[in-house]
Amino acid sequence: MRYEEMLERAYKSMPEKTLKRERFEMPKAQSFIQGNRTIVTNFSKILDTINRDEKHALKYITKQLATAASIDSGRLVLKGVFTPEQIQNIIADYIKTFVLCPECGRPDTKVIEQKGIKMLKCTACGAIAPLRE
Numbered sequence: 001m002r003y004e005e006m007l008e009r010a011y012k013s014m015p016e017k018t019l020k021r022e023r024f025e026m027p028k029a030q031s032f033i034q035g036n037r038t039i040v041t042n043f044s045k046i047l048d049t050i051n052r053d054e055k056h057a058l059k060y061i062t063k064q065l066a067t068a069a070s071i072d073s074g075r076l077v078l079k080g081v082f083t084p085e086q087i088q089n090i091i092a093d094y095i096k097t098f099v100l101c102p103e104c105g106r107p108d109t110k111v112i113e114q115k116g117i118k119m120l121k122c123t124a125c126g127a128i129a130p131l132r133e
């Protein structure tokens with residue numbers, strides 16, 4: 001048997017799961033500008049998807065963008081004009097920092113407290129990592 005054939009055979013016998021490793025799909029923020037405000041229409045939906053507290057995300061976003069914001073019936077209303085790219089980047093940063101497991105990259109994590117320090121615990125692989133505040 002040729003090496004390539006052997007390789008192919010080994011590849012084929014691998015369980016489906018190993019081949020098609022589910023990748024986390026970054027939620028897309030939908031935003032538009034209204035006057036001097038930027039509105040993210042699917043803010044609550046995104047936070048639902050990643051299972052995180054809206055207020056925590058709000059605090060992070062306003063700090064990063066150095067502006068004020070509020071949540072109005074599921075929408076994030078930011079003071080100032082921001083491009084969809086800016087909004088998307090900040091939300092992606094938030095998710096990378098506070099949601100995705102640094103070990104396996106999956107979003108199945110929760111925030112726990114150990115001796116008063118906030119940690120990110122992954123329910124998929126069991127890794128625990130300190131959370132950046």
Ligand SMILES: [Zn+2]
Pocket residue numbers: 101102103104105106122123124125126127
């Ligand atoms: Zn993990």
